[in-house]
Amino acid sequence: FDKGGMRPTVRLYEGMQGVKIILQDVLATLKDGEEYYVYSPAEVRPILLSSFENFSKERVQKNIHVKTLAMGIGGALAGNDERKLLMDGSLRQPTYTLIYGGKVAYVSFDAVKNPVGVIIENEGIFEMQKFIFLELWKMIK
Secondary structure, eight states, X not given: OBOOTTSOEEEEEEHHHHHXXXXXXXXXXXXXTXXXXXXXXXXXXXXXXXXXXXXXXXXXXXXXXEEEEEESSOOOOOSSEEEEEEESSOOSSOOXXXXXXXXXXXXXXXXTSOEEEEEEXXXXXXXXXXHHHHHHHHHOO
């Protein structure tokens, strides 16, 4: 579904190349000094890391900041980032979520465990997800 104006724009991506395109969109959308937010389940994290190995390096070079709520142990800081542990267990349906620049992206798995992702571009959805994330961030020590 791809409309403009007041309706959300939704783009679907499949496979490792699709995941890389989503991460490239984060870098293309955000500017120097801007910040984005991530829910990072341990089960999906390796897919993102292997789809775009230099993502964190490029993010740091562009001076883009990130706050991450980790779901599951693991993950490392790379610079211009903060991480808090939301939960230390695993999820039944893990979905990596990126909240950035008027967009929300989700990366998960299809029925046969292939990576799939969507980007929703809508200011209202973005603002609500950002609000929820930041409220959780404040609550976690």
